[in-house]
Amino acid sequence: MADPYPAYARLRDRGAVHRVSTPFGGDAYLITRYAEARAALNDPRLSKHPKNAPAFLREAGLITGDAGPLGVNMLSSDPPDHTRLRRVIGGAFTARRVLALRPRIQRIADDLLAALPEDEEADLIEGFAFPLPITVISEMLGVPVSDRDRFRTWSRALITTSSAPELRRRREAGAAALTGYLSGLVAERRKHMDMELASEAQPDLISALILAADRQGELDEAELLGMLMLLLVAGHETTVNLIGNGTLALLRAPEVLGALVADPGLVPAAVEELLRYDGPVERATLRTAVEDVDVDGVTVPAGSLVVVALACADRDPARFDRPDELDLARRDNQHLAFGYGLHFCLGAPLARLEGTIAFTSLLGRFPGIRLARPPEQLRWCEQSAMMILRGLEALPVILRADPPAPAGAAGRPRTGPTA
Ligand code: HEM
Numbered sequence: 001m002a003d004p005y006p007a008y009a010r011l012r013d014r015g016a017v018h019r020v021s022t023p024f025g026g027d028a029y030l031i032t033r034y035a036e037a038r039a040a041l042n043d044p045r046l047s048k049h050p051k052n053a054p055a056f057l058r059e060a061g062l063i064t065g066d067a068g069p070l071g072v073n074m075l076s077s078d079p080p081d082h083t084r085l086r087r088v089i090g091g092a093f094t095a096r097r098v099l100a101l102r103p104r105i106q107r108i109a110d111d112l113l114a115a116l117p118e119d120e121e122a123d124l125i126e127g128f129a130f131p132l133p134i135t136v137i138s139e140m141l142g143v144p145v146s147d148r149d150r151f152r153t154w155s156r157a158l159i160t161t162s163s164a165p166e167l168r169r170r171r172e173a174g175a176a177a178l179t180g181y182l183s184g185l186v187a188e189r190r191k192h193m194d195m196e197l198a199s200e201a202q203p204d205l206i207s208a209l210i211l212a213a214d215r216q217g218e219l220d221e222a223e224l225l226g227m228l229m230l231l232l233v234a235g236h237e238t239t240v241n242l243i244g245n246g247t248l249a250l251l252r253a254p255e256v257l258g259a260l261v262a263d264p265g266l267v268p269a270a271v272e273e274l275l276r277y278d279g280p281v282e283r284a285t286l287r288t289a290v291e292d293v294d295v296d297g298v299t300v301p302a303g304s305l306v307v308v309a310l311a312c313a314d315r316d317p318a319r320f321d322r323p324d325e326l327d328l329a330r331r332d333n334q335h336l337a338f339g340y341g342l343h344f345c346l347g348a349p350l351a352r353l354e355g356t357i358a359f360t361s362l363l364g365r366f367p368g369i370r371l372a373r374p375p376e377q378l379r380w381c382e383q384s385a386m387m388i389l390r391g392l393e394a395l396p397v398i399l400r401a402d403p404p405a406p407a408g409a410a411g412r413p414r415t416g417p418t419a
Contacts, residue, residue: 001390004282005312011030011309015298016031016295025060026057028304030309033318034314034319035316037309037336038313038340040306041308043341046290048076052288057286067222070158072222073227075230084218085227086346093346093349101140102357109132109358109362112128113128118399118400119398123395129240134148134151134235135148136350137231137236138232140204140235143182143185147181154175158175159389178229185206189206206228234345234346238281238389241279241281245278246270246271248278248371248378249326251370256270259328264364272330273328279390281388281389282309282389283311284308286307287305287308288306310336367400369399371398378394379393
């Protein structure tokens with residue numbers, strides 16, 4: 001878990017697709033090379049709808065009725081439902097709408113950093129990487145931020161895809177608790193919303209979605225709850241890892257960190273490179289072939305589960321020069337960290353903005369940040385074999401406002417154009 005990349009490199013060298021066993025009593029096809037990964041993410045023959053998934057996933061409790069662990073939502077649907085669900089909410093996540101949130105996100109980041117202790121050990125996940133995105137998405141949705149520790153527990157349980165009985169029980173309890181909580185909020189909001197008076201400009205996304213469901217008939221009740229659940233979970237479980245994995249990568253490459261401290265204008269490029277280098281989503285969500293699909297000469301038979309290893313594809317030397325190097329000057333950095341095609345991350349503009357503000361503010365305030373423990377002692381989130389996210393449990397750091405010692409001659413940053 002601390003470093004899956006050598007194992008991925010061996011698989012990728014051997015082939016673009018591999019038949020692998022899963023802990024759920026069935027096999028899957030794992031796609032490891034960039035070109036094939038990108039094609040698979042955009043292939044309409046690979047369905048996202050749980051109804052097409054192999055029966056063993058249902059038996060393992062990962063699918064109930066027509067829904068996956070996050071209910072009925074766009075990430076578990078195909079066109080035309082996917083198109084409709086994405087359209088209902090898409091307007092709230094455009095680059096322009098998201099940019100208007102900049103001052104508020106900056107304020108949240110500044111307040112969190114101001115509350116962290118200086119010159120002593122602090123957990124950057126607990127104090128910064130987790131509360132920043134969960135506060136932002138909670139405010140966007142209109143969910144009380146004071147409940148964030150409760151969502152975290154439920155959402156952690158919910159994204160666990162293990163079939164082990166205890167984890168399955170916890171996942172089901174997490175899903176039930178989160179659904180119950182969100183339906184309570186929706187019911188409460190409905191009581192106070194006057195549909196007649198409701199205007200186009202809604203105060204938050206829960207109200208906008210209730211309006212889309214009740215007045216415009218664009219969503220049914222299961223879709224309304226599934227949308228809220230997806231946005232709440234996808235809106236924070238991922239960005240926490242961008243900040244956590246990204247900060248760790250920078251702390252392990254002091255010359256790159258020094259270059260960013262010296263020139264914060266490099267942060268947006270650094271965010272892209274950190275997404276490629278050690279992205280928050282190690283493997284994309286499950287897909288099922290609805291007909292035979294040829295992947296680099298291997299037939300993936302209809303009915304098979306397909307898993308795209310984004311983290312592996314993003315280190316493919318056929319696509320990226322020196323892929324294991326963190327290079328701020330990398331050109332044409334079309335990584336797959338946000339997926340590709342129809343299900344390309346809806347929240348990408350928000351995640352990019354949050355990442356840019358997070359790294360700029362953190363390094364601006366604490367340019368002398370360093371790891372409080374050796375990297376080998378860091379704990380990564382417990383994963384089952386099919387779990388898709390990759391992130392740290394905790395990131396103990398010492399926050400220092402003094403600038404770091406200048407990098408030695410051997411540590412010159414790569415900030416010039418890539419050869
Ligand atoms: C750095 C942070 C993030 C990363 C790396 C990330 C990554 C991804 C990836 C890889 C997918 C596609 C999965 C697949 O095709 O199997 C995806 C989809 C999605 N993401 Fe993100 N995400 C991030 C942040 C966010 C945020 C902040 C939101 C905000 C609400 C969000 C909402 C969504 C939604 C709604 C989808 C489903 C899109 C669809 O099915 O059309 N994500 N994300």
